[in-house]
Amino acid sequence: MSRLAPEGAAVASVAESAVIPASRRRRFSRRRLGQAAAPYVLLTPAVAVIGVVLAYPLYLLAKMSFQKYGLFELIRHQGHWIGTANYARIFHDGEFWHVVLRTAAFTAVCVSLTMVLGTAIALLLLQVSRWVRIALTTGLVLVWAVPVIVAVNIWHFMVDYQFGVLNWTLTKLHIGDFARYDWFANPWTGFAVFTALIVWGAIPFITITVYAALAQVPHELLEAAAIDGARPWAVFREVTLPLLKPIFVILTSLSIIWDFQVFQQIWVMLDSRPNSEYYTMAIYAFHESFQISEYGLGAAIAVVMVLFMFLATLAYLRQMLRTGEVH
Amino acid sequence: MKVRYLAMALLVAMLAVAASTASGGTSRSHATKIVVWLMPEAQSGWPDAVAVANRNFKAQHPDVDVDIQTQTWGAHLTKLDAGLAGGDAPDVIELGNSEMAKYMAAGAFKGLTQSAYPNNKTWLQGLKTSAMYNGKLYGVPYYAGARAVIYRKDQYKAAGIKSTPKSLAQFIANGRKLMKKYGKDKSYSAVYFPGKYWYFAMSFVYDYGGQIAVQKGGKWKATLNTPRAIAALNQVKVVLNQLSRASKTGDEANPQQSLVFAKGKVGSFIGNGWEWPYALDEKLGNPALASSINAYPMPSHTKGKFMPTFLGGSDLAIPVTTKNQSLAADWIKAFTSTAAQTEIAKAGNIANTTKLLAFNASNPKLAPFARAAKYSWFVPTSANWINVENANVLQNMVVKIATGRASVKAAANSANSQITRILNTGA
Numbered sequence: 001m002s003r004l005a006p007e008g009a010a011v012a013s014v015a016e017s018a019v020i021p022a023s024r025r026r027r028f029s030r031r032r033l034g035q036a037a038a039p040y041v042l043l044t045p046a047v048a049v050i051g052v053v054l055a056y057p058l059y060l061l062a063k064m065s066f067q068k069y070g071l072f073e074l075i076r077h078q079g080h081w082i083g084t085a086n087y088a089r090i091f092h093d094g095e096f097w098h099v100v101l102r103t104a105a106f107t108a109v110c111v112s113l114t115m116v117l118g119t120a121i122a123l124l125l126l127q128v129s130r131w132v133r134i135a136l137t138t139g140l141v142l143v144w145a146v147p148v149i150v151a152v153n154i155w156h157f158m159v160d161y162q163f164g165v166l167n168w169t170l171t172k173l174h175i176g177d178f179a180r181y182d183w184f185a186n187p188w189t190g191f192a193v194f195t196a197l198i199v200w201g202a203i204p205f206i207t208i209t210v211y212a213a214l215a216q217v218p219h220e221l222l223e224a225a226a227i228d229g230a231r232p233w234a235v236f237r238e239v240t241l242p243l244l245k246p247i248f249v250i251l252t253s254l255s256i257i258w259d260f261q262v263f264q265q266i267w268v269m270l271d272s273r274p275n276s277e278y279y280t281m282a283i284y285a286f287h288e289s290f291q292i293s294e295y296g297l298g299a300a301i302a303v304v305m306v307l308f309m310f311l312a313t314l315a316y317l318r319q320m321l322r323t324g325e326v327h
Numbered sequence: 328m329k330v331r332y333l334a335m336a337l338l339v340a341m342l343a344v345a346a347s348t349a350s351g352g353t354s355r356s357h358a359t360k361i362v363v364w365l366m367p368e369a370q371s372g373w374p375d376a377v378a379v380a381n382r383n384f385k386a387q388h389p390d391v392d393v394d395i396q397t398q399t400w401g402a403h404l405t406k407l408d409a410g411l412a413g414g415d416a417p418d419v420i421e422l423g424n425s426e427m428a429k430y431m432a433a434g435a436f437k438g439l440t441q442s443a444y445p446n447n448k449t450w451l452q453g454l455k456t457s458a459m460y461n462g463k464l465y466g467v468p469y470y471a472g473a474r475a476v477i478y479r480k481d482q483y484k485a486a487g488i489k490s491t492p493k494s495l496a497q498f499i500a501n502g503r504k505l506m507k508k509y510g511k512d513k514s515y516s517a518v519y520f521p522g523k524y525w526y527f528a529m530s531f532v533y534d535y536g537g538q539i540a541v542q543k544g545g546k547w548k549a550t551l552n553t554p555r556a557i558a559a560l561n562q563v564k565v566v567l568n569q570l571s572r573a574s575k576t577g578d579e580a581n582p583q584q585s586l587v588f589a590k591g592k593v594g595s596f597i598g599n600g601w602e603w604p605y606a607l608d609e610k611l612g613n614p615a616l617a618s619s620i621n622a623y624p625m626p627s628h629t630k631g632k633f634m635p636t637f638l639g640g641s642d643l644a645i646p647v648t649t650k651n652q653s654l655a656a657d658w659i660k661a662f663t664s665t666a667a668q669t670e671i672a673k674a675g676n677i678a679n680t681t682k683l684l685a686f687n688a689s690n691p692k693l694a695p696f697a698r699a700a701k702y703s704w705f706v707p708t709s710a711n712w713i714n715v716e717n718a719n720v721l722q723n724m725v726v727k728i729a730t731g732r733a734s735v736k737a738a739a740n741s742a743n744s745q746i747t748r749i750l751n752t753g754a
Contacts, residue, residue, distance in 0.1 A: 271401065
């Protein structure tokens with residue numbers, strides 16, 4: 001997220017500069033028409049950016065998914081139309097469905113853990129003293145500031161087969177003999193490491209956002225509930241949670257999107273050669289595209305993945321529309 | 328409600344996410360520079376050969392710089408694909424000999440004139456074959472490598488091993504002696520054999536008379552489930568489980584096995600000629616091992632014979648996207664000149680020309696590798712073969728055997744059906 005700041009700033013400044021001509025226009029005739037057009041004028045830069053960087057590539061992706069597009073076609077920049085053959089092939093491929101299930105299960109675990117732990121830490125932040133809060137927040141921001149690839153390499157070192165810090169610590173604590181323990185020999189322990197890595201990286205964003213939202217919950221409501229005899233858990237469930245629902249819906253949807261397309265963590269940790277037991281949808285699409293050079297097939301997998309994510313974010317879109325209605 | 332504003336702020340953040348997914352491309356250089364992609368071995372093993380080539384090229388073209396960009400085996404083909412699609416592939420590229428066929432078949436490289444290149448009459452036949460497609464030449468042989476057992480003389484002696492093994496059974500028995508002597512240290516390996524080191528595992532299969540796949544009537548059929556291959560893979564399992572404590576899911580390059588050897592807790596490993604000097608490297612390795620390091624060809628299960636070694640190697644090619652074809656050709660000529668090839672041979676490799684074979688045989692540090700190279704195997708000659716490598720089929724098979732997550736037979740059967748499918752259909 002942090003690397004996005006400059007782009008976000010650019011969008012904002014474009015929007016600001018667009019405000020000036022809009023306000024000037026009011027002095028001229030057809031004032032009402034100008035007012036009606038203003039929101040669309042303001043939207044134009046964002047729509048243009050999305051069109052160029054999102055819609056056009058998506059169109060190319062969708063087009064390629066209906067083509068035979070291998071290395072031969074890549075060099076000649078020319079695929080040929082084969083209808084839905086790519087889709088038929090992946091839907092009849094047992095491996096594909098394994099990968100889908102694996103990705104869905106992994107996403108469910110990561111998102112649940114991220115949301116529960118992130119919210120728990122946010123609630124904790126409300127209770128602790130100022131210094132502890134500052135220390136915790138600083139720690140969270142630092143975690144957030146670590147680029148993914150750097151983080152993966154640090155974790156790589158933590159769970160290294162021979163020199164892993166985690167292996168050494170677990171052995172010293174007499175939890176078992178973890179010297180030369182290979183976390184990735186078994187996909188269950190391997191995915192446990194990836195879950196920890198991803199949850200660790202995602203918690204700061206969730207915690208800081210939820211904490212900011214919690215600060216907006218009116219005190220008198222909480223106090224009233226407490227006076228009425230509600231226990232803390234009931235206060236949280238009956239008062240806080242409903243108030244923060246829009247935030248939770250959006251955070252959960254965003255987390256689903258991020259975790260469903262996980263790629264770098266697994267790819268880098270496993271030296272760019274993940275064994276097929278570690279394929280998530282993103283890795284599977286990459287494998288079919290770039291390693292097997294079946295770009296059409298890879299595109300079809302990516303399209304299916306986009307559709308899955310769209311379904312997962314319907315709740316998010318609904319929330320977005322409702323948020324708009326209020327204003 | 329302020330919470331709603333926060334939600335709106337998050338929406339803006341989402342737009343920023345969407346807007347940021349585009350990333351910048353690389354700019355393309357013009358006639359003042361040529362870009363050469365080499366694999367990391369050139370940098371770690373024979374920087375002098377690269378220096379000789381650049382010097383000679385520079386003498387010929389003083390205004391043109393050579394930008395040597397070191398790639399990784401894991402990612403270079405992906406980058407090449409992207410370069411071919413975007414028109415900014417390098418001017419010269421090194422490809423592993425098993426990677427050539429797919430790209431030659433797809434028309435990714437410029438056709439070359441054999442007579443224009445140094446020593447073209449005496450090129451190693453195996454390498455030359457890997458650079459030809461439909462009778463046309465698309466690559467220049469660069470170097471070949473044969474693997475041999477690189478071992479610690481002092482440890483062998485201390486474990487009571489009198490001479491180097493003459494058979495696989497002796498090799499395994501020696502390994503057991505080493506494990507008995509040093510194996511109390513839980514990070515010691517008598518034979519360092521990481522689970523993804525499929526080149527070594529497949530050598531057993533070829534030694535037992537098996538093969539990866541055979542072609543019959545235009546159709547490929549994988550043969551890893553034959554009794555011979557299974558017998559070989561059972562021996563692989565013995566070495567993996569009893570003599571090695573290398574990572575069962577790691578490979579021979581992460582970490583570099585010669586550098587693990589340099590740390591002292593390895594009795595032997597199966598390495599290329601260049602890995603011997605690399606283990607003694609002053610910065611990364613351990614020069615103190617110079618007096619106790621030696622090598623011998625890996626023995627066969629048949630007493631007195633050698634186990635076939637993978638004839639690894641590389642070729643140099645010119646992608647079709649280049650605008651500097653003649654400069655690229657000149658650099659390849661400089662890099663495959665006798666002077667540069669002598670440096671490559673000195674570093675422990677088999678040069679691209681038979682003229683330099685005697686050079687290897689006369690050097691005690693290179694002779695074991697030159698002897699090992701007489702018995703070699705190569706991957707099935709199919710344009711789809713590299714997809715088998717890229718799908719990690721054989722690595723996964725050996726990993727399954729090493730970790731015991733599948734029986735030898737089950738692992739071989741699963742790899743077998745994948746290989747048959749990929750060789751015949753491409754995916």
